[in-house]
Amino acid sequence: MTPGARLQAAIDILSTIAEMRHPADRVVDGWARASRFAGSKDRAAVSELVYSVLRHRAELAAALGADTPRLLALGAVALIDGAGHAGAMALADGARHAPAALAPDEAAALRAAVLPAADAPASVRLNYPEWLHAEFERAFGGDLEAEMVALMERAPTDLRVNLLKGTREAAMEALAAENVETESCPLSPWGLRLKGRANITGLKAFRDGLVEVQDEGSQLACLVAGAAPGEQVVDLCAGGGGKSLALAALMGNRGQIHACDTDRRRLAKLMPRAQRAGTRNIQTRFIKPHILPGGADADFPDLEGKADSVLVDAPCSGTGAWRRSPDARWRLTPELLESYRVTQAEVLARGARLVRPGGRLVYVTCSLLPSENEDRIAGFLGQCEDFVQLPWQARWPDDLPVPHAPPGLALRLSPVRCGTDGFFVAIMQRKT
Numbered sequence: 001m002t003p004g005a006r007l008q009a010a011i012d013i014l015s016t017i018a019e020m021r022h023p024a025d026r027v028v029d030g031w032a033r034a035s036r037f038a039g040s041k042d043r044a045a046v047s048e049l050v051y052s053v054l055r056h057r058a059e060l061a062a063a064l065g066a067d068t069p070r071l072l073a074l075g076a077v078a079l080i081d082g083a084g085h086a087g088a089m090a091l092a093d094g095a096r097h098a099p100a101a102l103a104p105d106e107a108a109a110l111r112a113a114v115l116p117a118a119d120a121p122a123s124v125r126l127n128y129p130e131w132l133h134a135e136f137e138r139a140f141g142g143d144l145e146a147e148m149v150a151l152m153e154r155a156p157t158d159l160r161v162n163l164l165k166g167t168r169e170a171a172m173e174a175l176a177a178e179n180v181e182t183e184s185c186p187l188s189p190w191g192l193r194l195k196g197r198a199n200i201t202g203l204k205a206f207r208d209g210l211v212e213v214q215d216e217g218s219q220l221a222c223l224v225a226g227a228a229p230g231e232q233v234v235d236l237c238a239g240g241g242g243k244s245l246a247l248a249a250l251m252g253n254r255g256q257i258h259a260c261d262t263d264r265r266r267l268a269k270l271m272p273r274a275q276r277a278g279t280r281n282i283q284t285r286f287i288k289p290h291i292l293p294g295g296a297d298a299d300f301p302d303l304e305g306k307a308d309s310v311l312v313d314a315p316c317s318g319t320g321a322w323r324r325s326p327d328a329r330w331r332l333t334p335e336l337l338e339s340y341r342v343t344q345a346e347v348l349a350r351g352a353r354l355v356r357p358g359g360r361l362v363y364v365t366c367s368l369l370p371s372e373n374e375d376r377i378a379g380f381l382g383q384c385e386d387f388v389q390l391p392w393q394a395r396w397p398d399d400l401p402v403p404h405a406p407p408g409l410a411l412r413l414s415p416v417r418c419g420t421d422g423f424f425v426a427i428m429q430r431k432t
């Protein structure tokens, strides 16, 4: 592909993302599958440009005074990728497969474009929706700028070594034998961080179930949630089972994990993964999203008040994972956020009913927003007096380095403080 054709492909992908509001990775993958003519370098260059626009969208829109996919992509070539104004304009020459020549107003906007100065609003310079500014300020205070800069960076790829299949050292060797260099994650005892890039799902170590892709922050959430051999564990929002699989490894295949979700399609991904991992103590359960107020929970007639531990890995804004999904910041709306908060309160209350006296209720989000985190826990504890919150430090193993999390009972991970995605973990215990 010519540089102009790559630019036009990025513009087409950005147009589809804007029109359909689909996740960017899905649209980029769909384009790559449908574009057999594109080689691996073309695919990498197109994807790089699409993500560059998504990471810098607010800055670019302010610089250009417009946010059409065409101008945003040209602006990214000029201002982010370093090609300069003339370099970007030269690509839109109307040649076959390249973008049509610029209209006079487009050319004028591009020529005049300069990235916002230091006195521009933080939400513009650091690329997040202005309506979330107060929440981020509440979350980070004086660290807001540093955390938002870190959220614009690319996240490393982390793997969780499946201890049911081998040690971290054995996994590192197996990966090295497939030319994939890794290093131990700084905090997770099961974590390996890729030094470069690799197609993980194509590796033998992955197919053999020795490693799974899981951010270190998610691994730490599982470490703190904990699960002991022989326990009855409910993973109430199990999705594709990333956390169920980590808990199963902790349990050494003894006890039972009930992996539940309201989405059959997501849940269906779990059992093939469990098989690959050699996990034999997970069973899946499709559940309805709501229970009737005051009534019994028809999806859990067998588990009411019986579970040793209930993990509520709640649906959330995903703000903590913006490094991986930069487009998610532009799909989030106040209405969507409010709908997450409502569901979070519902699933917490539902999970609480399943916990036995003395058992644990663990609430996890990959959100950085206090309204999905601390406020949810405060609301829950205000209504459920038979639960008390435990400090996360009490569940942190003595022999591991301690994350630089801010003080408080709940564990709050973030890219700057801990080098992980943003996560929130609160542990509550049912009084005996």
Ligand SMILES: C[S@@+](CC[C@H](N)C(=O)[O-])C[C@H]1O[C@@H](n2cnc3c(N)ncnc32)[C@H](O)[C@@H]1O
Pocket: 236, 237, 238, 239, 240, 241, 242, 243, 244, 260, 261, 262, 263, 266, 288, 289, 290, 313, 314, 315, 316, 343, 347
């Ligand atoms: C953060 S994701 C779970 C990720 C998963 N635990 C993992 O580690 O891979 C949240 C999940 O909650 C599910 N969900 C949404 N509403 C729900 C509800 N009312 N009850 C239970 N699960 C729900 C979604 O389908 C989604 O799979």
